[in-house]
Amino acid sequence: MDLWPLDRSGSTDGETTPNAIGGRDTARGPEGSTLTGDRIAAVPVTVRLVPMTDEEYSPFLDGLYREYAADHVRAGRWTEAEGEQKAREEIGKLLPDGRQTANHLLLTIRVDPGDEPVGAVWIAFQPPSPFEPHGAFVYDLEIRPAFRRRGYAEEAMRALEPIARDRGFDHIRLHVFGDNVGARKLYVKLGYVETNVLMAKDLRATR
Numbered sequence: 001m002d003l004w005p006l007d008r009s010g011s012t013d014g015e016t017t018p019n020a021i022g023g024r025d026t027a028r029g030p031e032g033s034t035l036t037g038d039r040i041a042a043v044p045v046t047v048r049l050v051p052m053t054d055e056e057y058s059p060f061l062d063g064l065y066r067e068y069a070a071d072h073v074r075a076g077r078w079t080e081a082e083g084e085q086k087a088r089e090e091i092g093k094l095l096p097d098g099r100q101t102a103n104h105l106l107l108t109i110r111v112d113p114g115d116e117p118v119g120a121v122w123i124a125f126q127p128p129s130p131f132e133p134h135g136a137f138v139y140d141l142e143i144r145p146a147f148r149r150r151g152y153a154e155e156a157m158r159a160l161e162p163i164a165r166d167r168g169f170d171h172i173r174l175h176v177f178g179d180n181v182g183a184r185k186l187y188v189k190l191g192y193v194e195t196n197v198l199m200a201k202d203l204r205a206t207r
């Protein structure tokens with residue numbers, strides 16, 4: 001597994017933190033929308049997490065390649081030219097058997113009325129092993145731009161908790177970029193706490 005190099009340090013529990021695939025900035029949704037403001041309507045929501053179909057998996061992967069590549073280009077690790085190919089390689093290593101890969105759940109988030117697909121979540125459950133870190137890790141969470149700020153991500157993340165618990169995991173971990181303000185607020189609201197903090201200074205801004 002290819003890990004974010006700096007994530008290896010500072011883990012509070014001695015476990016290695018996988019690199020997040022879906023640590024995207026809310027300002028860079030597929031339609032380029034900038035997200036601000038309040039929840040659209042404070043009504044109770046119910047979501048269903050259902051395994052992705054083949055038809056859903058293919059566009060999900062395409063989006064993931066693009067966004068994962070863009071993250072790495074933005075972070076200066078990959079060039080634009082190599083980004084998408086490298087993203088395909090890394091995600092391919094994580095999901096060698098596609099949506100059927102053992103210990104990974106690729107789920108569509110559906111809501112009523114109409115069982116509408118509003119987003120997706122990808123969680124991995126790494127069982128205890130002498131070679132790999134053990135834990136439940138959310139690699140990706142995405143709500144389609146038109147359905148944001150309705151509480152769907154919050155409910156989807158809550159729905160993952162019993163799934164993880166039933167599999168014997170007592171923590172869910174994830175990575176989020178520092179500038180992804182909306183996602184960070186979401187995770188804080190859900191009770192997630194920071195276990196590692198990476199810091200950086202942009203040297204181009206000062207001399």
Ligand SMILES: CC(C)(COP(=O)(O)OP(=O)(O)OC[C@H]1O[C@@H](n2cnc3c(N)ncnc32)[C@H](O)[C@@H]1OP(=O)(O)O)[C@@H](O)C(=O)NCCC(=O)NCCS
Nearest residue numbers: 022024035039142143148149150151152153154182185186
């Ligand atoms: C981040 C994301 C998943 C949130 O989905 P969502 O369904 O709009 O979030 P919810 O409506 O469930 O929001 C729940 C809480 O999260 C916080 N939140 C979510 N989006 C926010 C935003 N744009 N600005 C401020 N707070 C936000 C709020 O605390 C909100 O609670 P509130 O409604 O009581 O204010 C969605 O914006 C998205 O798909 N972004 C692009 C992909 C991404 O960044 N994924 C996360 C990777 S780590």
